[in-house]
Amino acid sequence: MTPLRNLLSALAAGLVFGLGIAVSGMGNPVKVLNFFDPFGTWDPSLAFVMGGALITTAIGYRVIFGRRQRPVFDATFHLPTARGIDARLVGGSALFGVGWGIAGFCPGGAIPALGFAPWPTALFLISMGGGMLLARRLQALPRRQTA
Amino acid sequence: MITEFTPFASLGGGILIGLGAVILMAFNGRIAGMTAMLGGALAPRHPESPWRLAFLTGAVAAPFIATTLGADFAFASPTKGAVLAIGGVMVGIGVTYASGCTSGHGVCGLARLSPRSLVATVTFMATTLATVTLIRHGFAG
Numbered sequence: 001m002t003p004l005r006n007l008l009s010a011l012a013a014g015l016v017f018g019l020g021i022a023v024s025g026m027g028n029p030v031k032v033l034n035f036f037d038p039f040g041t042w043d044p045s046l047a048f049v050m051g052g053a054l055i056t057t058a059i060g061y062r063v064i065f066g067r068r069q070r071p072v073f074d075a076t077f078h079l080p081t082a083r084g085i086d087a088r089l090v091g092g093s094a095l096f097g098v099g100w101g102i103a104g105f106c107p108g109g110a111i112p113a114l115g116f117a118p119w120p121t122a123l124f125l126i127s128m129g130g131g132m133l134l135a136r137r138l139q140a141l142p143r144r145q146t147a
Numbered sequence: 148m149i150t151e152f153t154p155f156a157s158l159g160g161g162i163l164i165g166l167g168a169v170i171l172m173a174f175n176g177r178i179a180g181m182t183a184m185l186g187g188a189l190a191p192r193h194p195e196s197p198w199r200l201a202f203l204t205g206a207v208a209a210p211f212i213a214t215t216l217g218a219d220f221a222f223a224s225p226t227k228g229a230v231l232a233i234g235g236v237m238v239g240i241g242v243t244y245a246s247g248c249t250s251g252h253g254v255c256g257l258a259r260l261s262p263r264s265l266v267a268t269v270t271f272m273a274t275t276l277a278t279v280t281l282i283r284h285g286f287a288g
Contacts, residue, residue: 002197009174010198014205017167017179022210022220024160030223031150036279043150045157050253052161053168057258060169071176078176079259082246085266092244093252097271099237100249101278103226107181107242108164108250111203115211117222120231127232131239132182132189139243 006073018112024049027113029104036101099131148223168255171202180251182242245271 025031026049035046070076100106105113105124113121168179175198187199210220226234242248245267247256252271256264 002194006175006198007201010171010177010201011205013167013171013174013179014202015167015209016163016170016205017202018206018209019213020160020163020165020167021206022160022213022218023163024157025150025153025221026160026164027210027220028150028222030148030225031221033225033279034148034150036276037283039280040283041149043152045150045153048154048157049161049164052158053164053254054161054257056162056165057168057254060165061172061255061258064169064173068173071172072174074174074176076176077172078178080178080246080256080261080263082263085263088244089246089263089267090270092241092246093267093270094241094274095237096241096245096248097274097276098278099234099239099241100271101234101275101282103231103234103238104224105235105238106249107185107238108248111181111185111206112210113222115207115209116214116220117224120224120227123228124231124235124238127235128239129185129189131236131241132185132243133239134236135240135243 003073009073017108018115020053021109021112022116024052026106026109027116029109032106032109033101033104148225150221164250164254168250168258178251178255180247180255182246182248182251186243241271 021027025045031043032046034041034043103124107128110121110125110128114125171177171179184199184203187193187196188203190196214220224231245252247264247267252264252267257268
């Protein structure tokens with residue numbers, strides 16, 4: 001069972017994150033696509049979103065990891081352990097970028113957008129969920145031995 | 148379609164996105180990656196799912212509440228129908244294989260100086276730029 005306080009802190013983090021996405025313009029597909037169109041209707045705003053988020057997170061993480069051995073409501077920090085740079089990482093990222101360039105939505109932008117523009121955000125999210133389930137099926141298939 | 152350059156709102160919103168990630172690490176010890184979060188929503192019995200669903204609920208609720216209170220967030224989706232759905236499927240497959248997206252790799256991973264996240268972020272930013280450029284300038288000339 002997940003303790004209630006862990007759910008409430010995750011809810012609070014989600015509220016702040018979601019408000020940030022909406023205020024920043026990251027949940028507005030046309031604005032996102034315009035960032036990637038320097039030869040057309042360029043809107044550099046997204047650089048400020050990414051910069052603000054990255055600098056805040058980098059400073060915050062540094063303070064947390066420097067001062068605490070464990071998070072407030074858990075026994076350990078749960079950090080990713082994968083280290084390798086492989087075809088899955090690069091190929092998956094490349095495909096994600098093509099989809100992002102077509103749709104103008106990334107996962108983190110689409111979730112909060114559901115709260116202020118339900119359609120066509122729901123269509124994107126349902127399609128994305130289908131893609132995630134399909135990829136999981138493919139990943140679960142037995143793989144050829146490469147050794 | 149032209150959009151207004153909004154450096155202050157975008158910087159402020161970006162700082163809030165970062166604060167959300169910092170709160171989640173400080174209290175729950177977790178990375179604020181939307182790919183893993185949504186994975187939790189698709190696997191409801193997973194032990195990580197309850198807090199992930201709580202985060203997602205907050206992320207949807209905040210803009211909804213703000214809109215109810217009178218806030219107006221600009222929104223326009225140039226991509227519609229089947230093309231939007233195809234883009235969605237590609238995003239879903241891509242982020243699953245990459246184990247992360249703009250939030251997990253682009254914000255949290257880069258903040259931890261992860262080489263994997265740097266490779267992922269450079270790759271998807273490049274293919275997004277190439278795709279938008281091709282769609283907007285490549286076909287019609």
